[in-house]
Amino acid sequence: MERPARLLLLSELRVRNAACDVSMSRSLLTWKRRLSGPVYHPFRPSVSHSVLVSEIISVREEEEENSSKGTDDGSWKKIKEREGKDCRRAFTVLYVERCQQHRWRCAEVTFTCPEGALCQRWVGIIGEQLAAIASRPKRLLVYINPFSGKRQGERIYEQKVAPLFARAGVSTHVVVTERANYARDHLRTEAELQKIDGVVCVGGDGMFSEVIHGLIWRTQVDGGVDPTGPDEALLPCSLRIGVIPAGSTDCICFATVGANDPVTSALHIIVGDSQPMDVCSVHDNNTFLRYSVSLLGYGFYGDVLSDSERKRWMGPARYDLSGVKMFLTHHYYEGTVSYLPARGIMGTPRDAAKCRSGCVVCQQNGKLLSEKAERYEVDEASGSESDSEWRTIRGKFLAINAASMSCACPRSPKGLSPAAHLADGTTDLIVVRKCSRVDFLRHLLRHTSKDDQFDLTFVEVHRVRRFRFTPRHCQSDSDLDLRENGRRQIFGQICRDHPACGCVPAYSSWNCDGEILTHAAIDVRVHCQLIKLFARGIEEPTVFEDLANPCAI
Ligand SMILES: CCCCCCCCCCCCC/C=C/[C@@H](O)[C@H](COP(=O)(O)O)NC(=O)CCCCC
Ligand SMILES: Nc1ncnc2c1ncn2[C@@H]1O[C@H](COP(=O)(O)OP(=O)(O)O)[C@@H](O)[C@H]1O
Numbered sequence: 019m020e021r022p023a024r025l026l027l028l029s030e031l032r033v034r035n036a037a038c039d040v041s042m043s044r045s046l047l048t049w050k051r052r053l054s055g056p057v058y059h060p061f062r063p064s065v066s067h068s069v070l071v072s073e074i075i076s077v078r079e080e081e082e083e084n085s086s087k088g089t090d091d092g093s094w095k096k097i098k099e100r101e102g103k104d105c106r107r108a109f110t111v112l113y114v115e116r117c118q119q120h121r122w123r124c125a126e127v128t129f130t131c132p133e134g135a136l137c138q139r140w141v142g143i144i145g146e147q148l149a150a151i152a153s154r155p156k157r158l159l160v161y162i163n164p165f166s167g168k169r170q171g172e173r174i175y176e177q178k179v180a181p182l183f184a185r186a187g188v189s190t191h192v193v194v195t196e197r198a199n200y201a202r203d204h205l206r207t208e209a210e211l212q213k214i215d216g217v218v219c220v221g222g223d224g225m226f227s228e229v230i231h232g233l234i235w236r237t238q239v240d241g242g243v244d245p246t247g248p249d250e251a252l253l254p255c256s257l258r259i260g261v262i263p264a265g266s267t268d269c270i271c272f273a274t275v276g277a278n279d280p281v282t283s284a285l286h287i288i289v290g291d292s293q294p295m296d297v298c299s300v301h302d303n304n305t306f307l308r309y310s311v312s313l314l315g316y317g318f319y320g321d322v323l324s325d326s327e328r329k330r331w332m333g334p335a336r337y338d339l340s341g342v343k344m345f346l347t348h349h350y351y352e353g354t355v356s357y358l359p360a361r362g363i364m365g366t367p368r369d370a371a372k373c374r375s376g377c378v379v380c381q382q383n384g385k386l387l388s389e390k391a392e393r394y395e396v397d398e399a400s401g402s403e404s405d406s407e408w409r410t411i412r413g414k415f416l417a418i419n420a421a422s423m424s425c426a427c428p429r430s431p432k433g434l435s436p437a438a439h440l441a442d443g444t445t446d447l448i449v450v451r452k453c454s455r456v457d458f459l460r461h462l463l464r465h466t467s468k469d470d471q472f473d474l475t476f477v478e479v480h481r482v483r484r485f486r487f488t489p490r491h492c493q494s495d496s497d498l499d500l501r502e503n504g505r506r507q508i509f510g511q512i513c514r515d516h517p518a519c520g521c522v523p524a525y526s527s528w529n530c531d532g533e534i535l536t537h538a539a540i541d542v543r544v545h546c547q548l549i550k551l552f553a554r555g556i557e558e559p560t561v562f563e564d565l566a567n568p569c570a571i
């Protein structure tokens with residue numbers, strides 16, 4: 019039998035003028051309305067509310083309302099002066115309330131106590147419990163991209179996020195970026211990281227990308243590791259990153275929280291959530307190019323991004339227009355994809371189970387990979403698998419996508435790889451071979467519906483630890499091939515600007531978390547759980563339904 023939690027305090031207080039039994043344990047604050055009339059009434063259940071202490075945002079003492087003293091003629095002021103501190107007989111608790119579709123709101127409840135001393139006792143005990151939660155950030159460095167999405171970043175931060183941080187007692191240093199890579203460079207060279215508990219970015223996936231590039235770089239340099247070395251075992255970043263969505267897709271926020279909502283993200287930051295995440299390093303011939311956490315897409319998604327950058331003035335709608343245009347253009351690209359399958363780990367890309375809050379697959383695989391790395395004393399991403407394990411796919415492709423997370427976003431609520439995990443040390447490599455327009459449309463539409471986007475003959479998916487792509491014209495083929503490729507490369511340059519001429523460009527570029535990577539040939543390694551977010555993964559409804567709703571007892 020479950021033992022009842024030890025109570026720190028139990029009092030009869032009033033909530034909206036109704037008498038309640040209010041109790042506080044180390045984990046729960048509960049208030050239960052007292053029944054008037056007969057002690058037991060089967061058809062009139064008492065109403066009980068519970069809030070996890072870990073989801074209390076703050077507590078504050080209230081000045082008692084004038085109305086409760088009955089007059090507004092200065093007599094309340096006199097009483098206050100006479101009674102001094104003891105006049106404060108009410109306190110308000112701000113806490114997380116769950117709404118629909120994974121959104122969180124800041125709710126509040128005011129308790130009125132029979133006397134001031136009791137009120138202070140309550141405020142003291144709740145305050146002590148909150149102060150004891152070591153995972154909550156106290157000082158944050160915030161970067162705002164004023165040009166993300168619909169250019170609302172500054173307004174969103176000032177109106178929706180800053181007031182919540184203030185109420186929760188979180189202090190901030192806010193930097194509005196002045197150019198691309200401003201946040202990255204500031205983190206690399208200037209930011210005093212020892213003075214903060216986390217970094218927050220306000221913007222889209224591009225802003226998040228800047229922050230991880232700065233943080234990962236700085237962590238390696240401070241730890242004596244070469245951030246660009248292809249075979250380095252990169253050091254995990256200790257500072258967590260918060261994402262306030264204000265961009266065009268905001269897939270990193272959506273896939274780690276379940277909603278693109280600034281208030282929800284701010285609350286996840288305040289309560290000090292932590293979600294580890296894998297990071298891919300991307301190299302070309304041992305030259306470092308970029309890091310990626312969500313989508314690395316060649317072909318369709320690379321072309322959509324390149325085309326959409328020229329329409330940035332349109333805001334988020336640029337992706338829809340470029341998406342339709344690139345679908346109609348129907349370019350395919352030739353090359354070789356090689357990959358190291360992820361072996362001996364839990365999970366496959368075709369699983370029905372999804373990565374959710376407290377994911378066992380991520381925990382298990384994370385443990386397994388770090389043990390393996392320790393045993394072999396080599397970089398988990400580079401090393402122990404032998405060359406014989408590499409697999410190869412040659413051909414003509416409409417799209418090559420590596421999804422290191424589901425890549426769920428409002429345009430595609432289950433994402434490009436619905437069963438991909440946030441922190442299992444793998445990426446899902448999705449190869450879409452050349453097919454008819456109708457077939458490709460079937461595949462794309464499945465990104466937006468419940469149907470299985472991999473259940474098509476021209477699509478294959480592999481869970482991998484590492485992969486390479488070599489475009490055909492880079493391969494050491496016969497003279498004939500080289501001549502043909504040279505011709506196509508020239509046409510490619512021309513036809514990129516004149517798609518109507520019917521020639522096919524030889525190269526696409528990579529869409530790397532929404533940033534264009536012009537190198538076609540890349541070598542990608544997954545670094546398990548290299549960074550941490552102020553998030554907890556998407557919650558299953560059952561985790562919280564008992565706490566979210568007032569329960570009838
Ligand atoms: C012809 C109809 C096509 C319908 C396809 C719809 C499928 C949408 C899938 C979207 C996957 C998005 C993966 C996320 C990528 C983001 O990192 C990136 C940058 O985000 P942000 O910085 O916030 O703008 N977004 C994109 O690359 C947009 C892709 C949109 C493709 C239509
Ligand atoms: N002040 C700035 N001026 C111009 N570009 C910026 C600025 N700050 C950041 N950027 C760049 O803007 C690009 C888009 O940012 P992002 O936050 O992804 O918005 P969106 O979701 O609309 O694409 C990124 O490449 C980022 O590096």
Ligand SMILES: [Ca+2]
Nearest residue numbers: 222223224532
């Ligand atoms: Ca972007």
